[in-house]
Amino acid sequence: MPRRAYFEIDEERCKGCGLCINVCPQKVISFSEGFNMKGYHPAQPDDPEDKCIGCGFCYMTCPDTCIKVYKITQD
Ligand code: SF4
Ligand code: SF4
Numbered sequence: 001m002p003r004r005a006y007f008e009i010d011e012e013r014c015k016g017c018g019l020c021i022n023v024c025p026q027k028v029i030s031f032s033e034g035f036n037m038k039g040y041h042p043a044q045p046d047d048p049e050d051k052c053i054g055c056g057f058c059y060m061t062c063p064d065t066c067i068k069v070y071k072i073t074q075d
Pocket of ligand 1: 005007023024025026027028029051052053054055056057058059069
């Protein structure tokens with residue numbers, strides 16, 4: 001399956017609420033084991049098999065707009 005989408009998380013702004021992790025239907029977001037500057041375990045992309053479908057649920061759910069989603073179009 002070719003890569004359909006990918007996403008980025010601004011881990012320094014993340015407050016570790018976990019909403020994006022819960023809402024992702026592909027389960028490709030996880031908590032980092034490390035801490036950010038705010039002292040939280042931030043969410044991080046965890047998508048080694050490129051399962052993100054670009055649905056945008058994580059983007060829409062994050063209360064702090066930490067996530068950007070990019071859909072890949074075929075020309
Ligand atoms: S765009 Fe959808 S599939 Fe991709 S990480 Fe966000 S919630 Fe998960
Ligand atoms: S929803 Fe936003 S603030 Fe909450 S864990 Fe995900 S990226 Fe961090």
